[in-house]
Amino acid sequence: MKKTTGTDRAITQTWRPATQAVRGGTWRSEHGETSEALFLTSGYTYDDAQTVADRFAGEAEGMTYSRLQNPTVAMLEERIALLEGAEACRAQASGMAAMSTALLCQLSAGDHVVGARAAFGSCRWLLDSLLPRFGIETSVVDSADNDAWEQAIRPNTKVFFFETPANPTLDVVDMDFVCGLAKSRGIVTVVDNAFATSALQKPMDFGADVVAYSATKLMDGQGRVLAGAVCGSQEWIDEVLLPFQRNTGPNISPFNAWVVLKGLETLSLRAERQSANAVALGEAIAGRRLEMRHPGLTSHPRHELAKRQMTATGPVFAFDVGSRETAFAVLDALELIDLSNNIGDSRSLMCHPASTTHAGMTAEARAEMGVSEGLLRINVGLEDVADLIEDLDRALDKAGL
Ligand SMILES: *Cc1c(COP(=O)(O)O)cnc(C)c1O
Numbered sequence: 001m002k003k004t005t006g007t008d009r010a011i012t013q014t015w016r017p018a019t020q021a022v023r024g025g026t027w028r029s030e031h032g033e034t035s036e037a038l039f040l041t042s043g044y045t046y047d048d049a050q051t052v053a054d055r056f057a058g059e060a061e062g063m064t065y066s067r068l069q070n071p072t073v074a075m076l077e078e079r080i081a082l083l084e085g086a087e088a089c090r091a092q093a094s095g096m097a098a099m100s101t102a103l104l105c106q107l108s109a110g111d112h113v114v115g116a117r118a119a120f121g122s123c124r125w126l127l128d129s130l131l132p133r134f135g136i137e138t139s140v141v142d143s144a145d146n147d148a149w150e151q152a153i154r155p156n157t158k159v160f161f162f163e164t165p166a167n168p169t170l171d172v173v174d175m176d177f178v179c180g181l182a183k184s185r186g187i188v189t190v191v192d193n194a195f196a197t198s199a200l201q202k203p204m205d206f207g208a209d210v211v212a213y214s215a216t217k218l219m220d221g222q223g224r225v226l227a228g229a230v231c232g233s234q235e236w237i238d239e240v241l242l243p244f245q246r247n248t249g250p251n252i253s254p255f256n257a258w259v260v261l262k263g264l265e266t267l268s269l270r271a272e273r274q275s276a277n278a279v280a281l282g283e284a285i286a287g288r289r290l291e292m293r294h295p296g297l298t299s300h301p302r303h304e305l306a307k308r309q310m311t312a313t314g315p316v317f318a319f320d321v322g323s324r325e326t327a328f329a330v331l332d333a334l335e336l337i338d339l340s341n342n343i344g345d346s347r348s349l350m351c352h353p354a355s356t357t358h359a360g361m362t363a364e365a366r367a368e369m370g371v372s373e374g375l376l377r378i379n380v381g382l383e384d385v386a387d388l389i390e391d392l393d394r395a396l397d398k399a400g401l
Contacts, residue, residue, distance in 0.1 A: 013082065017083055017199070017268060020082040020083050021079070021199075021264050021267055022264075024078060025077070025078030026075060036075050037072065038254060038255060038258040039071045040072075042065070043066065044062070044064060066251070066254065068246055070251075072254040072258050072261070073251070073257040075261060076260055079261060080198075080215075080219075080229050081231055083198045083199075083267075084202065084211060086204060086231035086232060087232070087234040087237070088231065088238070089230065089231040089232075090230050090237060090242065091215070091227065091228065091229045091251075091260075092227070092229060092230060092245075092252055093226065093251060094227065094228050095212075095213060095215070095228045096122050096123075096214075097228050097250035098213055098229055099122070099123055100126060100130070101230060101241065101244060101245055101248070102210055102230045103131065103159065103161065104244060105243075105245070106159065107131065108136070109136060110156060111136050111137070111156055111157075112137040112138070112139070112156045112157045113127065113137070113158065114138075114139050114140075114141060114149065114153065114160050114187075115127040115139070115140050116141065116164075116166060116171070117141060117142055117143060118169040118370055118371075119163055119167065119192075119369070120166075120194075120357070121357050123192060124140075124365070127161070137154070139152045142171075143162050143171050144172065144173070149177075150181055153181075158187065158188065159188050159190055160189045160190070162191060162192070163191070163192035163193070163194065164191065165195050165295050166195075167194075167316070167343070168318050168353040168358070168371060168375065168377040169370040169371065169375075170294065171302075174302075175191070175203055175206035175208065176207065179203070179206050179209075183207055189203075190208075190209070191208040191210070191212070192212050192213075193212070193213060194213055194214040194217045194344075195314050195316060196218075196271075196310055197213070197218045197267060197271060198211075199268040199311075200311050200313070204231075209233070209236065210231065211230075212228070212229070214227075215227035215228055215229050215263075216228070216344070217343050217345075218267060218270065218343075218344035220260050220344070221263045221266070222346050223347065224259050224263075225255075225259045225260065227259075228252070271314070272312055273382055274314070274379075274381060274382060275312035275313055275315060276312070276385075277381070277382070277388065278313070278314065278316065278317055278380035279296040279313065280385045281380055281388050281389055282317050284393070285396060288401055290320060290321060290396075290401065291320035292319050293317060293319065293320075294318075294319075295310070296313035296314075297317075315344065315379050315380045316377065316378065317377075318375055318377040318378070319375070319378075320374045320375050320376075321376060321396075321399065321401055322374040323373055323374045324354065324373040324374065326374060326401070327352045327375070327376050329399035329400075330376060330395045330398075330399045330401070331351075331376070333395035334395045335394070336383065336388065337350050337378070337391050337395075338350070341356040341357050342379065343377075343379040344379065346382040348380050348388055349379045349381070351377055352377075353375055353377050354371050354373055358371045
């Protein structure tokens, strides 16, 4: 294996994102393949016993076992880090493997975590159910309330954890303020950037320490594999994340890593077009006076902030049709848009969060975080937006909206 492109880090790190997306992190074997090779192997062989001893001692470069290193996975990690502008990245089996690893690797009993109230259902489960079982205190705050973050800090607060925009309420966090506050108190900020990806938003530019991903979403972007990633400083990855990851094994399969590598090549094109389609579709139905939650529309309370933090506002928005019954009627009337709870896909997908992604929470917890009974969430894909507008208009008409 050698690198025929990207051998000089001083140069490769100056490449712009569109270049990194198709070139970053590429290693080539002696065959000189253009597309990244898929190394579907769990182990490695060695020329002699001293070589393997040196590798295990950390005194020689080289792979020893795919829970520790794999060439295809390493290419993905390097490419994600270059796109993020992060010093280092480690890929994970799924977004939830990334979130749980990013939190558990640095927390111990007696620590305290402040999280955003509006979050992906499983992220809330980590805060509400998993961490407390290990003696880690957690609090949740209204992430749009800057004062609430400050008031929630305790002497033992170790981590701030949030997503922005949030799933599925589309709350937008003021990253300059929240990350700056964390920094001033020695708190590590972990941002779940699955909705936007580095193509649209770079939390580290606003002071985030750790950026964690579900790469299942926009990074794969074609609804094929589960994948995740955690980015941070080299020191944090080496000293905090790696000891946990190497010994607990939330690793991504090389095959899934390879699929995501291919997805990254078109990430920014898809992210930009899907964002534009999402704004056009949102504007087309905004006249119906549904309660819209769309950071790309001026009606969003933090539209200006979203525009400052993001180059485009992403493929996902939500709107409230008043009741579960009406929400189901809209979903059942769709002809083109699929009824599906995934996001980031190149196909348009729509779901009712209260009965799917957030069904595991109590009705009170859903109400508190803004997941109302009439809320519908849509992932806007790459189809012709005129067809999407016709489909959604027809379904809203049929449901009497
Ligand atoms: C989907 C999602 C996750 C979980 O990712 P998986 O790949 O499904 O495990 C975490 N956070 C956010 C914001 C998500 O949208």
